Structures are given as structure tokens and as C-alpha cells.
Amino acid sequence: MRCARLAGALLITIAAAAPAGAKSAPRTVTVIVDKLAFGTIPAGLHVGDTVRWVNRDLFLHSATSSGHFDIGLPPGAQRNMRLTRAGQFAFICKYHPGMKGKLTVQ
């Protein structure tokens, strides 16, 4: 948990220092986590946007993309994650391997 939070914090710090890659104003999109599933991942994400992970479930989850991000999501918590790089990022919950999603960042 502490590791995950640290990794998340690092990512956000780096993001703040990097120049924004998107032309339009950065936006914040929400991904709801509930009933052991990730909700719809919004399309049209750009570098500089923020993903807000909101855990409405009873259980501790994570949004983990190996080598990229590892966000711990306690029940009821929300965590912001700035997108710093373009690409496709498949992610899972490291506790519940059936929970999967993919972020596509332009």
C-alpha cells in the first residue's frame, strides 16, 4: 500500500513538471470501480488529462499497469492520476485478477 501510494505520488509529481502535450484544456475523467469491476474507461484521453479512480466497492482494489502505475484504491477512496505519456496501458487489479481495463492516451 505505501509503495503504491508512493508510486502514484511520483507519477503525479512528474506529470506536474512535464509540459502539457494536449492542445485542448486538460480534463478530469472518472472511472468508477464497483462490484469487482472497472467501469467504462472514457475514450479520447490526452496527455495532461487526469483519471480520477473512484472506488465505490466494499473491497480494496488497485489500478495497476506493470511498469507504469500502481494506484491503491481502498473502499470508498478516490485517487487522481495525471496522464503523462501517450500509449495504450492495459491495467488490472493486483488483488482480483479478473478485473481488467485499458487506458488509451493520445
Add this chain to the structure above:
Amino acid sequence: MTTSLRIAAASALLIGGGAAAYAGGPTDPQIAHIAYTAGTIDIAAAKQALVRSHNKAVRSFAQEMVRDHTAVNDKALALVKKLHVTPEANPTSAGLSKQASATLARLSHLHGRQFDRAYVASEVGYHKTVNGALADTLIPSANNAELKSLLQTGLTLFREHQQHAEQLQAALK
């Protein structure tokens, strides 16, 4: 008893035995008792693993079992309170508990990798058995919509845990 035999016995107990023990399926108070017992058993198994195992992945899995099953059992307790339902002891719950005590006793003699493998194998089998019971007997028999919905969450959770246990089992080979 071998692992597969034990699983078969538990399955028969939950599915066949369940049908035989209750004409028309178990009632909501019985279902609540079975579901709560199933969670408690997995928590006890995980606590044993946290005492005996030194393997990081096994310990992390056991912590997840304690955390997730405590969360769902707390929710179940809150629900039965709200619905003024008193969970009712029944032969299925008793059978599960008896079997669980035997497993705890058997694993208490194992150490190191032997323990880790036996615990994880037992978890795979146990989650498979409970998944079968939830899908085939408990969920279809539940009358209250909120109870049914919580059991469905329980089934999704148990399936995730089964998958996680299977991955762990492959990694321990």
C-alpha cells in the same frame, strides 16, 4: 482424504446435501447463515496461513482473504440486522464447519512449502465448492432482493479469489 475427494465431499454436502436437507431449497435465514459461515471459514484458514507461512505471495493472498471476506461478512451482518432476519443454523453450515476444522488440523502439521502448497490447493478447492453452491443453490433460493444481490457480489468475489488462488498455485509449482 485426498484434495479432490475432499472437494467432492464438500460439493456433495453443499449441492446434493443442500437440496436433500431442505425441501424447496434453504430459507433466507439459512442462506445468510451458510454464506456467513463460508466467509468465516476462509478467514480462519487465512489466519492460520498468516501464522505459518513465510512466503510473501501466500501471505499477501491470505491478507486479501481476511480483508475481502471480513468486508462482505460485515455487510451481511448489517443486512440481516436491517431486514430483522436471524441467521439460522443448519446442516450445511455445520458440515462446512466440520470440514474446515479437519482442514485446519491437517494443515497444522505442515511447514514451509508443504504448508503453502496445501493451503493454496485447499483454497482453490474451497472457493470452487462455494462458487458452485452459490450459483446452483443459494442465489436461486434467496427470496430477498438485497440478500440475492449481496450473494451475487459474494459469487463474483469468490470467483476472483479462485482465479487468484489458481495463479498462486501455478507459481508455487
